[in-house]
Amino acid sequence: MIERIAILGTGLLGTSAGLALRAAGFRGTITGWNRGAEGGLTALGMGAIDSIASDGIEAARASQVTVLAVPIYATLDWMEQLAPILGSEHLVTDVGSTKAQITAAADRLYNTPERAAFLPGHPMAGKERGGAALGDANLFRGAVWLFTDVPTWERSPHGAALVKGWREWVEAMGSKTIDIEATRHDELVGWVSHLPQFVATALSALLEEEVGDAPELKDVGGRALREMTRLGASPYSMWRDIAYTNTEAVQTALHALEQRLAHLRENLRTPALRDEFEQANRFRRDA
Amino acid sequence: MIERIAILGTGLLGTSAGLALRAAGFRGTITGWNRGAEGGLTALGMGAIDSIASDGIEAARASQVTVLAVPIYATLDWMEQLAPILGSEHLVTDVGSTKAQITAAADRLYNTPERAAFLPGHPMAGKERGGAALGDANLFRGAVWLFTDVPTWERSPHGAALVKGWREWVEAMGSKTIDIEATRHDELVGWVSHLPQFVATALSALLEEEVGDAPELKDVGGRALREMTRLGASPYSMWRDIAYTNTEAVQTALHALEQRLAHLRENLRTPALRDEFEQANRFRRDA
Numbered sequence: 001m002i003e004r005i006a007i008l009g010t011g012l013l014g015t016s017a018g019l020a021l022r023a024a025g026f027r028g029t030i031t032g033w034n035r036g037a038e039g040g041l042t043a044l045g046m047g048a049i050d051s052i053a054s055d056g057i058e059a060a061r062a063s064q065v066t067v068l069a070v071p072i073y074a075t076l077d078w079m080e081q082l083a084p085i086l087g088s089e090h091l092v093t094d095v096g097s098t099k100a101q102i103t104a105a106a107d108r109l110y111n112t113p114e115r116a117a118f119l120p121g122h123p124m125a126g127k128e129r130g131g132a133a134l135g136d137a138n139l140f141r142g143a144v145w146l147f148t149d150v151p152t153w154e155r156s157p158h159g160a161a162l163v164k165g166w167r168e169w170v171e172a173m174g175s176k177t178i179d180i181e182a183t184r185h186d187e188l189v190g191w192v193s194h195l196p197q198f199v200a201t202a203l204s205a206l207l208e209e210e211v212g213d214a215p216e217l218k219d220v221g222g223r224a225l226r227e228m229t230r231l232g233a234s235p236y237s238m239w240r241d242i243a244y245t246n247t248e249a250v251q252t253a254l255h256a257l258e259q260r261l262a263h264l265r266e267n268l269r270t271p272a273l274r275d276e277f278e279q280a281n282r283f284r285r286d287a
Numbered sequence: 288m289i290e291r292i293a294i295l296g297t298g299l300l301g302t303s304a305g306l307a308l309r310a311a312g313f314r315g316t317i318t319g320w321n322r323g324a325e326g327g328l329t330a331l332g333m334g335a336i337d338s339i340a341s342d343g344i345e346a347a348r349a350s351q352v353t354v355l356a357v358p359i360y361a362t363l364d365w366m367e368q369l370a371p372i373l374g375s376e377h378l379v380t381d382v383g384s385t386k387a388q389i390t391a392a393a394d395r396l397y398n399t400p401e402r403a404a405f406l407p408g409h410p411m412a413g414k415e416r417g418g419a420a421l422g423d424a425n426l427f428r429g430a431v432w433l434f435t436d437v438p439t440w441e442r443s444p445h446g447a448a449l450v451k452g453w454r455e456w457v458e459a460m461g462s463k464t465i466d467i468e469a470t471r472h473d474e475l476v477g478w479v480s481h482l483p484q485f486v487a488t489a490l491s492a493l494l495e496e497e498v499g500d501a502p503e504l505k506d507v508g509g510r511a512l513r514e515m516t517r518l519g520a521s522p523y524s525m526w527r528d529i530a531y532t533n534t535e536a537v538q539t540a541l542h543a544l545e546q547r548l549a550h551l552r553e554n555l556r557t558p559a560l561r562d563e564f565e566q567a568n569r570f571r572r573d574a
Contacts, residue, residue: 124509128571144506176506191497192508196515199490202547203483204567210478210543212570219431219463221479222411227514228483233571236564243555254552256497258545260489265541268530277523280491283499284415284520 002165003028006063008056008078010034010043012127013095014069015135017173018048023137024172031059034132035070042132057085060092065166068094072241076105079118083109086116091162093119097189098245103149103182110156111149117159119166120182122146123175124193128233141174148182190249194242197231198254201239204232289452290315293350295343295365297321297330299414300382301356302422304460305335310424311459318346321419322357329419344372347379352453355381359528363392366405370396373403378449380406384476385532386435390469393436397443404446406453407469409433410462411480415520428461435469477536481529484518485541488526491519 005021007014010032018030032049033056034040040052053059060066060082068075075094079102082092092110096102103120110118125143127134147167170177180188207229211217218225243250260276267273292308294301297319305317319336320343321327327339340346347353347369355362362383369379379397383389390407397405412430414421434454454464467475494516498504505512530537547563554560 124507126509126511143509146507178503178507188498188504188507191494192505192512195494196490196508196511198551199486199548200515201563201567202544202551203486204570205563206544206547207478207482208566208570210540211475216465217475218479220411220433220465220475221483222413222430224413224483224518225479227517228487229567229571230514231511232567234564235568236561239564240560243560247555250555251552253497254548257489257493258548258552260493261486261541261545261548264485264489265538265545268534268537273527273530274523276488276492277521277526279495280488280516280519281522283491283495284516 002064002162002169004031004063004065005029006031006033006053006056006059006066007049008033008060008066008068009070009074010039010049010132011069012130012132012134013123013139014067015039015043015046015048015132016125016137016139017067017069017095018043019046019135019137020140020173021169022047024169024174026169031063033059039132043135046132046135048132048135057081060090061085064090064162066090066092068092068096071238072096072098072102072245075102079105079109083115088114088116088156088158090116091119091159091166092116093121093166095121095123097122097193097242099146099148099182099185101245106149111159113157115156117156117163119163120148121170122148122185122189123170125175128231130235130238138174140170143175145170145175145177146185147177147179148185186246187249190246190253194246194250195253195257197234197239198250199257200229200231201234204229289351289449289456291318291350291352292316293318293320293340293343293346293353294336295320295347295353295355296357296361297326297336297419298356299417299419299421299426300410300412301354302330302333302335302419303412303424303426304354304356304382305330306333306422306424307427307460308456309334311456313456318350320346326419330422333419333422335419335422344368347377348372351377351449353377353379355379355383358525359383359385359389359532362389366392366396370402375401375403375443375445377403378406378446378453379403380408380453382408382410384409384480384529386433386469386472388532390436398446400444402443404443404449406450407435408457409435409472409476412462415518417522417525425461427457430462432457432462432464433472434464434466435472473533474536477533477540481533481537482540482544484521484526485537486544487516487518488521491516
C-alpha cells in the first residue's frame with residue numbers, strides 16, 4: 001500500500017533505512033533529500049534512494065510517508081515546515097533519540113482528521129560514527145524500534161492505515177517494535193542509552209588526559225578498554241540535541257552513577273564490594 | 288632449551304597458556320596442578336597439559352619454568368612456598384593483574400645467584416568469565432604481555448637464559464612484550480584496566496536497580512549497552528585481590544571519573560560539552 005517514501009536526511013540512519021527497505025522487498029519509490037550534496041550522492045550511489053530532491057518539502061508532498069532522519073532540532077523544524085503543507089493522505093515519522101518534545105509537537109501540529117499523521121519513532125540502532133557511507137541494510141536487524149504517542153490514532157483515521165503500513169515495513173527491516181509513552185521513553189533511554197554514552201565520553205576524555213601521551217600503552221587495556229571507550233568516538237554534533245532535550249533524565253542518571261562509583265571507591269576493601277559485583281552479575285545474567 | 292613447564296592453576300589463563308604453548312610448537316612436557324579436580328581434568332582433556340600433578344611443589348621442582356596462574360594472594364602464597372625449595376636452575380613467573388606486591392616478594396625471595404629466578408608477568412588478556420573450559424589457544428594473540436622488575440637480572444645469572452626463553456615463548460604465543468616498572472604498572476592498569484572494570488560493575492549494578500525489573504527493556508539499549516556492561520559479568524572472586532592490592536590507584540582513578548561525570552552533568556547545555564566530546568574523540572583517534 002505504501003508506494004512513495006521520502007527520506008529527509010541521508011546520513012547513517014536515513015541511508016540505512018533506504019537500504020533496509022530495499023532489502024526487505026520495498027518496490028516503490030524512495031526520494032532522498034540531504035542538506036549536504038555529498039551525503040545525498042553517496043546514498044544515491046549505494047542504491048538507498050532512487051533520486052535526490054532539491055526541495056525537501058516538495059519531496060514530502062509527493063510521498064505518502066516522509067521519514068525525518070535528521071538531528072532532533074532539525075526534526076522539530078521540519079515538523080513545523082511540513083505541517084501546514086501536508087494533509088490527511090500523508091504520514092510523517094522520525095528517528096530522533098528523544099521523544100518528549102517531538103511527541104508534544106506532533107500533538108500540536110499533526111494527528112487531526114485534516115492534517116497529516118505523525119508517528120514518533122526511535123530505532124535503537126546506530127554506529128559511533130555517522131554518515132551515508134556507513135549506511136547498512138542490516139543496521140536495524142535485531143534492534144528495537146520504539147514508537148511513542150501511539151494511543152492518539154483515533155484522531156487521525158486516514159493516517160491509521162499508513163501507520164500500520166509503516167510499522168510492517170519496520171518489522172520487515174528486522175526490528176522489534178515496542179510502544180511506549182514519550183516521557184517514560186526519555187527516562188528509559190536516559191538510563192540505557194544516554195548514560196552509557198556519556199560515561200564512555202567521560203572515561204575516554206579522562207584517559208586522554210591521563211594516558212593519552214603514551215599511545216603504545218593504550219594497547220595495554222586490550223579489548224575491555226576498546227569496548228568501554230568505543231562510544232568515545234561519537235561526535236558532539238550527534239549528542240548535543242540529546243543533551244539539550246533530555247537534560248533532566250541524563251542529569252539524574254549521571255548523578256546516580258557518580259554516587260555508585262563513590263560507594264564502590266569507599267568499599268574496595270569491604271564486603272560491600274562483593275554485593276556490587278553480585279548485583280552487576282544479575283544484570284548481565286538477565287540481559 | 289625450555290623443555291619442562293609446570294602450570295599451577297589451570298583456570299582460564301593457565302589453560303590458555305598451555306594451549307597457546309602447544310599451538311606455538313612447544314614440544315616439551317606441561318604438567319598442570321589445580322586446586323579443584325574438575326579444572327585440572329578439563330585442561331587435561333583439552334590438551335592444555337600432559338598430566339595432572341597432585342603436588343604443585345613437586346611439579347615445580349621437576350620443571351624448569353613454573354607458571355603461577357592463580358589469583359594474586361594465592362600467587363604470593365605459592366611464592367613463599369616455592370622459594371626455599373627451588374634453586375638457580377628454576378624460573379618462576381606469574382600472570383597476576385597487580386605487580387607491586389608480587390615484585391616486592393620476588394625481590395625478597397628470588398633472584399639471587401643461589402635462588403630461583405622470578406619474572407613478574409601480566410598478560411593483558413582475559414574474558415569476563417573464568418574457568419578451564421573457556422581456555423583458548425588464541426587468548427594472548429595480539430595482546431600485550433607486561434613484565435616488571437626486569438632490570439634486576441644481573442642478580443640471577445642462571446635465570447637470565449630461562450627468562451629469555453620464556454619471553455620468546457610469550458612472543459610465540461602472539462603477545463607483544465613490554466617492560467615496565469612495577470609501581471608504574473599498577474598506576475597504569477589502574478587507569479586502563481581496573482577503572483573500566485569498576486565502571487562497568489557500577490553501571491551494571493545501577494541499571495539492575497533502575498531497569499532490572501523490565502527485562503524486555505534491556506533490549507532497548509542495544510549493542511552500546513551490551514558492550515558497556517559486558518564486564519559487569521566479571522566475578523568478585525577475580526577482582527577482590529585486585530581491589531585489595533591496587534586500592535590507592537583504583538581510588539584515584541574512580542575519584543577522577545566521578546569528578547569528570549559531575550563536570551559533564553553540570554555542562555550538558557554549555558560549550559564545555561563539546562570540549563569533552565572532542566577530547567574523547569582524540570583518545571579514540573589515537574587508539
